[in-house]
């Protein structure tokens with residue numbers, strides 16, 4: 001395959017950005033900008049907290065799948081019409097730019113440090129008799145499920161400010177999840193908050209907004225992460241952010257009105273539920289359009305481009321420990337072993353590793 005001299009810069013090495021980088025690496029000069037040296041299958045991290053060795057397969061060094069491109073391990077801090085600026089002082093020129101910064105998360109720079117962090121979190125869980133989880137979205141629910149199944153003797157208290165769990169799916173799925181958690185002796189407190197400013201290491205007494213006192217040996221904050229777009233708010237794209245900080249894109253996933261800047265994944269305003277398998281589909285559309293635009297060694301401004309059709313129904317699977325899950329399909333909500341069979345055993349890790357061209361099981365350290 002002939003590699004084109006065009007420069008494609010991809011900002012963000014989550015599932016969306018890494019799929020584009022991998023797809024284009026033999027077609028253009030690719031540069032991936034990410035503050036981590038690795039791609040993390042984000043939802044597998046909760047399993048890695050109860051079984052740290054699980055992270056060996058779900059953390060993939062960018063270099064393992066991006067063998068023919070540049071990697072800059074830093075945050076992007078600005079974009080101009082022609083360059084990306086990074087926190088460590090790089091100014092990278094681009095012909096095409098793909099923004100895939102998803103949600104902001106503060107995780108270590110190296111894969112080995114992240115694996116160490118899983119071990120520390122695991123020690124924290126193992127040494128506690130009672131655990132407070134704050135937040136009843138997918139992260140809080142999946143973490144509660146992992147701990148309840150692997151450590152059935154631990155007392156788990158889950159506090160959620162909303163009237164029901166998992167407010168991104170229907171109430172049927174939420175009700176089933178609540179019953180499942182209660183059947184595992186998880187105490188769920190809805191419509192209550194905890195003043196985070198009072199949190200300190202070693203604190204064992206927590207006060208909820210209803211005046212309840214919770215005693216717990218440790219806590220985990222599982223609150224929604226903010227979108228990682230604040231760095232664009234003073235850039236040439238500042239008017240392309242909506243009121244929630246999402247990047248506005250057209251049906252070809254171009255940032256409004258621009259022919260050479262694209263955005264994909266959770267960071268976009270595409271009207272659909274935010275899911276990794278959809279972020280991957282965005283990435284495939286953009287990679288295919290870019291290949292066509294720059295293909296054959298000559299830029300093709302007039303080539304037809306694929307469009308992306310947003311997912312119209314909310315489809316999601318939330319795992320509940322190693323064997324069960326709750327799933328919302330277009331016309332059906334299911335809980336138990338059947339949806340668990342789809343997701344909970346391997347959490348799609350083997351499948352994603354294969355898609356990235358890696359062995360599903362063998363780990364490269």
Ligand SMILES: Cc1cc2nc3c(=O)[nH]c(=O)nc-3n(C[C@H](O)[C@H](O)[C@H](O)COP(=O)(O)OP(=O)(O)OC[C@H]3O[C@@H](n4cnc5c(N)ncnc54)[C@H](O)[C@@H]3O)c2cc1C
Pocket residue numbers: 011012013014015016017033034035036042043074075076077100101102103104105138139140142228231264265266267274275276277278279317343
């Ligand atoms: C508990 C839970 C379970 C889930 N389960 C599933 C599931 O079963 N199936 C599924 O399909 N989806 C699932 N999801 C959703 C899925 O995690 C997201 O939709 C997906 O991770 C979005 O991918 P992304 O690449 O857009 O963003 P992210 O995964 O958020 O990646 C963004 C990347 O950008 C980088 N970045 C951020 N800021 C900058 C910057 N300034 N400069 C450079 N890089 C930057 C980050 O380091 C990161 O690498 C789940 C989510 C949660 C919370």
